Amino acid sequence: MAKLPAEGTQARRFGKTRSAQSTALLEDYVELIADLLASAGEARPTDIARRLGVSHATAVKTVSRLKRAGLATARPYRGVFLTEKGQALADRVRVRHRIVVDLLCALGVPRESAEADAEGIEHHVSETTLKAFAHFLKVRV
Amino acid sequence: MAKLPAEGTQARRFGKTRSAQSTALLEDYVELIADLLASAGEARPTDIARRLGVSHATAVKTVSRLKRAGLATARPYRGVFLTEKGQALADRVRVRHRIVVDLLCALGVPRESAEADAEGIEHHVSETTLKAFAHFLKVRV
């Protein structure tokens, strides 16, 4: 039982997971900011904070990390905007989010559970796996 | 497009994801420690560190967090052991890991990608979703 994988293989897997986690938050932010920009025309720190369920101070600090990463821009008291790179990331992330939710639903997971679980799962779905999900949704359904 | 969910709903989802992330590492540790104990009879900090791809200092520090959480015990220079609670968690985590990997494989994801992605995905799969996965594996396949 258990049957451990080779040491290096396992280390590589865990490393990949760690790096996915470090980008997960950035992905959620750009996705949310894009949604707010699209639906309200602006993305203000307080809105972002309320939707994420964190304090506005936390949101502001993370936005400054987005800026450092070249994903967003913001001028004092003027809301947050996405760079081209940020917008591109948001687009990719939104597509992936949708596919993950749809797949879970296709497997019989109730909508709300699907949405909740997808919020975490999405960040760990590789391109390869995403393709498999999309293919399954296309042929089966 | 976009169609934002209600503020509180979205905040709850993100909060759930954050809490899952904070337990993800503990889950991986107990699973790994259980595997090492089963296959080698002991789980030493250096082995744990090598398998996780982190420094031994990092592993030692996290083990002390496991102790604080009542999941493990350890005596200086004597390796790490799981409490009953830790062992129970390891068992649950291993079953879940297996189901996630099997599901990905069943959807056509290549083994290695499945194993790699599952390492991150597993921590965000709720009981409800896990049931749906298991059901799919039973009926289809």
Added chain:
DNA sequence: CAGAAAGTGTAGCCTGGGCTACATATACCG
């Protein structure tokens, strides 16, 4: 059995991602 090699523990540093408190800026109204 002594010395070298390997493992272990601890200290100190950094970053990320939470928080509260407080000062300032903007927006809304009477």
Added chain:
DNA sequence: CGGTATATGTAGCCCAGGCTACACTTTCTG
């Protein structure tokens, strides 16, 4: 237009989870 309410930014704190460096055990081996 002035005053209050709301939003924003900043500072300072905490903990998790990485790291390196270094001292100390334990184990291996000639």
